[in-house]
Amino acid sequence: MKTLVVYASRESKNTEKVARAIAQKLGDNCVLAEAASAPPPENFDFIALGFGVYRGWPDGDMIAYMKRCRRRNVGLFMTLGAWPDSNHAAVCLGRAEGLLDHCQVKTTFVCQGAYTPEFLAKLKQMPPDSPHGWTPERAGRVAEAMKHPDANDLSMAAEQFAAAVTKAAAAPPRPAPPVKSAIVLAVFGSAVPTAAAAYRGLEQALRRDHPDTPVVCAYTSGMVRRKLNESMPSVGKVLKQLLLEGFTRVRVVAGLLSVGEEYHKLLSEVSAFERSLAVSVTKPPLSDLPTLRRFVSAVAAGVPRERKPGETVLFMGHGNHDGRADFQYLAAASVLAALDKDFKLACVEGNPAFAEAVGDGLSPKVWLMPLMLAAGDHAVNDLAGDGPGSWRSDLTSHGHECVPVLRGLGEIPQVAAFFAGQIPKDELM
Numbered sequence: 001m002k003t004l005v006v007y008a009s010r011e012s013k014n015t016e017k018v019a020r021a022i023a024q025k026l027g028d029n030c031v032l033a034e035a036a037s038a039p040p041p042e043n044f045d046f047i048a049l050g051f052g053v054y055r056g057w058p059d060g061d062m063i064a065y066m067k068r069c070r071r072r073n074v075g076l077f078m079t080l081g082a083w084p085d086s087n088h089a090a091v092c093l094g095r096a097e098g099l100l101d102h103c104q105v106k107t108t109f110v111c112q113g114a115y116t117p118e119f120l121a122k123l124k125q126m127p128p129d130s131p132h133g134w135t136p137e138r139a140g141r142v143a144e145a146m147k148h149p150d151a152n153d154l155s156m157a158a159e160q161f162a163a164a165v166t167k168a169a170a171a172p173p174r175p176a177p178p179v180k181s182a183i184v185l186a187v188f189g190s191a192v193p194t195a196a197a198a199y200r201g202l203e204q205a206l207r208r209d210h211p212d213t214p215v216v217c218a219y220t221s222g223m224v225r226r227k228l229n230e231s232m233p234s235v236g237k238v239l240k241q242l243l244l245e246g247f248t249r250v251r252v253v254a255g256l257l258s259v260g261e262e263y264h265k266l267l268s269e270v271s272a273f274e275r276s277l278a279v280s281v282t283k284p285p286l287s288d289l290p291t292l293r294r295f296v297s298a299v300a301a302g303v304p305r306e307r308k309p310g311e312t313v314l315f316m317g318h319g320n321h322d323g324r325a326d327f328q329y330l331a332a333a334s335v336l337a338a339l340d341k342d343f344k345l346a347c348v349e350g351n352p353a354f355a356e357a358v359g360d361g362l363s364p365k366v367w368l369m370p371l372m373l374a375a376g377d378h379a380v381n382d383l384a385g386d387g388p389g390s391w392r393s394d395l396t397s398h399g400h401e402c403v404p405v406l407r408g409l410g411e412i413p414q415v416a417a418f419f420a421g422q423i424p425k426d427e428l429m
């Protein structure tokens with residue numbers, strides 16, 4: 001049984017005293033370390049984690065270390081100023097326990113700890129009517145705390161942890177399965193065959209950056225999947241399959257532009273697997289300003305070279321009819337305009353609306369580009385179609401010369417690289 005006692009202790013050294021007592025009892029094989037410099041938790045069969053309570057939480061180094069503990073046998077010991085059987089102590093212990101990942105807590109030990117003379121002097125100056133006021137009740141509790149940890153606390157903690165280690169040794173934990181990673185590219189999907197080229201562009205960029213990791217593409221749109229006779233899987237179906245194949249870690253690349261209806265659907269579909277897989281989802285490019293700026297310059301790289309300065313490029317975004325993505329697209333419009341004053345953006349649903357963008361002074365020649373990953377139905381029909389409702393028809397009837405660029409953003413190498421770059425190259429190794 002390889003045992004580790006790891007602790008975070010401040011000036012008072014209360015927790016350190018308990019840690020030393022436990023380590024001494026556990027014998028020569030036991031490693032004693034401070035949280036900031038402790039060896040990896042994976043190297044030990046049993047870990048005793050000790051901390052003082054600061055504003056209701058363990059100290060930052062200890063929080064970081066506890067988050068690294070996964071599928072371990074552990075015990076917790078805690079020192080604090082409050083009574084060990086108080087509600088406050090139970091809450092603090094529960095918070096600490098919540099930081100651990102699938103660990104078995106074999107024992108817990110709580111005792112009071114003395115304040116430093118400086119802190120004690122500060123406490124005594126608190127007015128009696130403040131929440132931390134120096135009242136007779138408080139004075140009594142602090143007087144008791146000043147005696148701890150005492151010899152009895154130290155021997156009790158040591159006995160308790162020795163017993164827990166003996167018990168854990170009798171039933172060693174199942175070893176954690178080896179890490180096996182996969183990437184899932186989650187896109188809306190399109191039933192337009194040429195649109196799929198954009199998705200392939202993203203897949204290729206991911207495969208190029210992560211040659212040792214399988215990349216699987218899933219469509220979030222049930223309507224599109226049905227149109228394709230379910231020949232493309234949903235995200236849930238892919239995650240279930242990866243789980244069955246023994247994958248343990250999955251990075252889902254959200255091939256969606258905004259935090260809207262589809263992204264929320266994706267998050268909830270993924271959340272069903274959070275307990276069985278280490279799974280996370282990337283943020284869409286329109287979700288914050290620095291990401292949006294990088295994304296927009298990648299998009300600009302896809303504007304045809306033939307387009308001359310001063311000629312309008314009108315981008316068609318999707319948007320959400322309920323308006324929840326409005327501020328993201330309004331931000332995208334302003335970032336595009338900051339890059340080139342003749343870049344305009346309007347959305348199929350929500351804002352900014354087409355009527356606004358058109359009323360905004362377009363050049364006689366207008367380039368029409370989808371601000372969507374794939375040049376699907378909206379691009380083919382609503383943007384560039386010959387039908388009466390299309391943007392092209394509308395602008396043509398108002399005397400503009402339209403040049404549709406029917407290329408999904410995924411076909412722009414810089415945009416594909418942007419999405420692939422959301423997973424650092426060494427992250428999945």
Ligand code: CO
Nearest residue numbers: 318348349378
């Ligand atoms: Co739509």
